[in-house]
Amino acid sequence: MKIAIAATDNHIDAFVDRHFGRCEWYCIFDTQTNNYEFIPNTAFNLTKGAGYKAIDLLFGKSINVVIAGRFGSRAIETLRAKDIQMIIPENQITINEILKNCKQNSN
Amino acid sequence: MGRCKKNRFIQRAPHFHGFTTRGVKWKHDTDVFLNYEEYEAINLCDYELLTQEEAARMMKVSRPTFTRIYESARRKIAKAFIEGHDVRFIGGNVEIISWYKCDTCKISFTLQKDSPMACPLCKNELITESH
Numbered sequence: 001m002k003i004a005i006a007a008t009d010n011h012i013d014a015f016v017d018r019h020f021g022r023c024e025w026y027c028i029f030d031t032q033t034n035n036y037e038f039i040p041n042t043a044f045n046l047t048k049g050a051g052y053k054a055i056d057l058l059f060g061k062s063i064n065v066v067i068a069g070r071f072g073s074r075a076i077e078t079l080r081a082k083d084i085q086m087i088i089p090e091n092q093i094t095i096n097e098i099l100k101n102c103k104q105n106s107n
Numbered sequence: 108m109g110r111c112k113k114n115r116f117i118q119r120a121p122h123f124h125g126f127t128t129r130g131v132k133w134k135h136d137t138d139v140f141l142n143y144e145e146y147e148a149i150n151l152c153d154y155e156l157l158t159q160e161e162a163a164r165m166m167k168v169s170r171p172t173f174t175r176i177y178e179s180a181r182r183k184i185a186k187a188f189i190e191g192h193d194v195r196f197i198g199g200n201v202e203i204i205s206w207y208k209c210d211t212c213k214i215s216f217t218l219q220k221d222s223p224m225a226c227p228l229c230k231n232e233l234i235t236e237s238h
Contacts, residue, residue: 047156048156064219065227071118071119072155073118073119073147073150073151073155073157073165074155074157074165076118076119076204077118077165080204080217083219083220084219085217085219085222085227086216086217087214087215087216087227087228088206088214088215089212089213089214090213090214090215091213098228101212101228101229102228105229105230
């Protein structure tokens with residue numbers, strides 16, 4: 001399973017970004033290999049439709065799950081159509097906490 | 108008798124219950140009740156900057172119906188602003204996408220078509236449906 005996390009910065013102590021389409025980085029985590037990488041979001045400062053571009057970018061990497069603080073309505077619509085799971089944390093948490101959680105439960 | 112209202116389609120219900128006024132001397136005991144569909148109309152039009160036509164398509168209603176919902180939302184908000192009422196979000200004729208909650212991980216999430224009814228992070232099956 002591949003997880004994309006909207007990140008505020010490109011290290012694992014960064015927080016999960018509040019908005020899916022407008023974050024500066026995505027952390028992509030592969031639960032099979034336990035590897036992660038950061039890719040820059042090229043669409044973050046678009047005035048409109050940032051979510052679409054971001055989904056295209058992530059879909060090319062065959063993501064199954066995305067995590068962000070908020071999703072725009074069109075992002076939700078597109079992600080549902082592509083059958084990608086969305087996760088919204090209730091509190092502000094760091095990427096590291098999510099990764100730890102995933103690793104713990106895959107063992 | 109009028110025809111039943113068609114359900115308006117909503118991506119996600121607001122994650123809080125409303126607004127309260129500050130420093131009002133004569134507090135009204137009546138609140139303004141904003142329906143979820145009105146909240147969504149404001150979200151789509153004024154926050155996500157969609158055109159009314161696009162927004163209507165997302166809510167699965169006709170364009171004139173959308174305009175009516177949007178108009179009603181603006182009137183209610185104006186009333187609350189000017190007269191100093193609290194605003195409360197309540198149901199309405201809506202169909203909301205299912206979101207689930209896991210209390211251990213403190214997350215809300217959607218489920219994929221064939222995925223099991225379990226939390227995607229901790230795999231716990233103790234999840235509750237939330238709006």
